[in-house]
Amino acid sequence: MEQKEISKAVISRLPRYYRYLGELLEEGVERISSNELSIRMKVTASQIRQDLNNFGGFGQQGYGYNVKYLYTEIARILGIDRQHNLIIIGAGNLGQAIANYTNFERRGFIIKGMFDVNPRLVGLVVRGVEIRGIEDLEQFIRDNEVQIAALTIPKSKAPEIADRLVKAGIKAIWNFAHTDLQVPDDVVVENVHLSESLMRLSYRVCSMQDQLERERAAKAREAAKKEENEAQPAGSGKEEQDVREAQAPVQERTQQK
Amino acid sequence: MEQKEISKAVISRLPRYYRYLGELLEEGVERISSNELSIRMKVTASQIRQDLNNFGGFGQQGYGYNVKYLYTEIARILGIDRQHNLIIIGAGNLGQAIANYTNFERRGFIIKGMFDVNPRLVGLVVRGVEIRGIEDLEQFIRDNEVQIAALTIPKSKAPEIADRLVKAGIKAIWNFAHTDLQVPDDVVVENVHLSESLMRLSYRVCSMQDQLERERAAKAREAAKKEENEAQPAGSGKEEQDVREAQAPVQERTQQK
DNA sequence: TAGATTGTTAATCGATTAACAATC
DNA sequence: TAGATTGTTAATCGATTAACAATC
Numbered sequence: 001m002e003q004k005e006i007s008k009a010v011i012s013r014l015p016r017y018y019r020y021l022g023e024l025l026e027e028g029v030e031r032i033s034s035n036e037l038s039i040r041m042k043v044t045a046s047q048i049r050q051d052l053n054n055f056g057g058f059g060q061q062g063y064g065y066n067v068k069y070l071y072t073e074i075a076r077i078l079g080i081d082r083q084h085n086l087i088i089i090g091a092g093n094l095g096q097a098i099a100n101y102t103n104f105e106r107r108g109f110i111i112k113g114m115f116d117v118n119p120r121l122v123g124l125v126v127r128g129v130e131i132r133g134i135e136d137l138e139q140f141i142r143d144n145e146v147q148i149a150a151l152t153i154p155k156s157k158a159p160e161i162a163d164r165l166v167k168a169g170i171k172a173i174w175n176f177a178h179t180d181l182q183v184p185d186d187v188v189v190e191n192v193h194l195s196e197s198l199m200r201l202s203y204r205v206c207s208m209q210d211q212l213e214r215e216r217a218a219k220a221r222e223a224a225k226k227e228e229n230e231a232q233p234a235g236s237g238k239e240e241q242d243v244r245e246a247q248a249p250v251q252e253r254t255q256q257k
Numbered sequence: 258m259e260q261k262e263i264s265k266a267v268i269s270r271l272p273r274y275y276r277y278l279g280e281l282l283e284e285g286v287e288r289i290s291s292n293e294l295s296i297r298m299k300v301t302a303s304q305i306r307q308d309l310n311n312f313g314g315f316g317q318q319g320y321g322y323n324v325k326y327l328y329t330e331i332a333r334i335l336g337i338d339r340q341h342n343l344i345i346i347g348a349g350n351l352g353q354a355i356a357n358y359t360n361f362e363r364r365g366f367i368i369k370g371m372f373d374v375n376p377r378l379v380g381l382v383v384r385g386v387e388i389r390g391i392e393d394l395e396q397f398i399r400d401n402e403v404q405i406a407a408l409t410i411p412k413s414k415a416p417e418i419a420d421r422l423v424k425a426g427i428k429a430i431w432n433f434a435h436t437d438l439q440v441p442d443d444v445v446v447e448n449v450h451l452s453e454s455l456m457r458l459s460y461r462v463c464s465m466q467d468q469l470e471r472e473r474a475a476k477a478r479e480a481a482k483k484e485e486n487e488a489q490p491a492g493s494g495k496e497e498q499d500v501r502e503a504q505a506p507v508q509e510r511t512q513q514k
Numbered sequence: 515t516a517g518a519t520t521g522t523t524a525a526t527c528g529a530t531t532a533a534c535a536a537t538c
Numbered sequence: 539t540a541g542a543t544t545g546t547t548a549a550t551c552g553a554t555t556a557a558c559a560a561t562c
Binding site: 007009010044045046047050060061062063 | 552553554555556557560561562
């Protein structure tokens with residue numbers, strides 16, 4: 001439905017707007033201003049208005065936004081007012097976790113089938129969906145007008161299956177395999193790389209720890225300086241410079257800028 | 258170990274560099290230039306060099322980067338050269354999927370325990386880790402020096418558990434619950450909102466479809482025009498303008514800019 | 515009408531890309 | 539030394555924020 005290219009940043013914020021509007025709706029809130037919403041969501045009101053105006057004017061001056069209306073409009077923009085037929089390839093824990101998440105169905109994502117190479121899983125039924133052998137894949141996609149395939153298999157098998165999916169006419173791959181897939185331009189790939197998410201978390205934990213340590217060290221130095229000054233209150237300003245230098249040497253290169 | 262604030266965009270690219278370097282290492286590649294790597298990863302060489310230089314000069318002029326060295330350096334930057342003790346709260350499919358993913362352990366993430374409220378799950382063992390009742394949470398965190406908690410529970414219970422985790426001294430929450438958590442500044446939250454990921458995919462599928470349709474329509478118009486011209490080859494230039502106008506009216510507002 | 519709040523333009527900020535001197 | 543490629547500065551591009559006129 002949308003026209004001009006919308007930036008990736010905007011798109012990735014839309015589902016979060018949708019989630020907050022859904023909560024407001026549950027709370028019985030009828031209207032909300034960009035300012036109120038910005039406080040709840042911890043973003044700027046400007047950003048909210050800019051983001052929404054990429055898709056049209058959903059608000060009203062002097063009033064704000066009607067929660068219900070905006071909620072349904074964002075659903076329409078995201079395309080979750082339509083039905084999307086989905087299959088899950090890989091019926092392990094992750095595949096089953098997706099199959100069991102009922103909210104997806106509420107958003108129009110209908111799980112049509114599950115597939116696995118493991119013959120011990122084939123035939124089992126998860127939330128009313130039978131697990132099939134991977135050999136039926138192409139036929140099933142055509143018969144059931146499947147648009148989206150969730151790929152919850154090991155990275156070693158992912159490229160081959162992705163090729164088969166593309167040839168069978170799939171429109172999008174929700175890729176949980178720890179690898180990047182090569183697909184034609186008209187096939188959408190949305191990656192969920194959990195190991196990368198965990199590494200980002202690791203980075204942030206470590207840099208948080210470093211920061212806390214630096215703060216603690218700075219405080220300690222501060223205390224030491226105070227003590228020194230009390231003993232000999234000359235205060236020529238030289239001490240301050242020492243403090244700054246003491247923080248620097250941990251890693252010289254990055255310190256330059 | 259790092260000093261100045263590094264942008265979020267840079268950090269989120271690091272794990273991907275790490276993954277590609279790991280693959281190069283497996284292929285037996287000893288050195289690589291930013292240009293070669295940029296082709297593989299489909300990013301600019303400039304970006305690679307800029308990103309890495311946030312953390313120091315890992316390359317050598319005229320040579321490029323030593324794959325092994327860069328690989329270990331990025332591991333160090335990400336903090337995955339250290340051990341992180343982790344617990345999983347919520348032993349459903351998603352929690353078990355995480356517990357079963359052996360690669361996390363290879364990156365230093367040690368799963369110390371799993372917790373669930375469901376008494377039928379308590380006592381079960383997943384990959385050598387026993388599922389415990391949630392009442393033992395605080396004691397367990399202290400006894401096992403747990404830094405990270407993966408939260409794979411329904412959103413309704415997430416805020417309460419998050420509070421308990423924070424009070425018990427957890428450093429980071431890997432949040433799979435479909436809600437934003439309120440935690441103090443010194444606690445890291447890394448969100449994995451699968452439903453939002455699926456909505457982004459939905460958006461992209463829909464806009465891809467729209468695009469393809471527009472292209473098809475444009476081609477059809479082109480063909481029609483050609484036919485018309487062949488019948489009456491006046492060609493005053495007015496037809497071209499008509500084509501442009503015909504594309505516009507689908508949604509007027511966005512079309513303006 | 516007066517007050518509130520949007521839609522939108524302009525200003526700022528940050529991130530990406532290009533260019534090139536430094537140097538292996 | 540000549541060639542290659544980094545590290546880094548400068549230029550460009552895009553995204554966010556601020557400001558305010560339009561308007562409900």
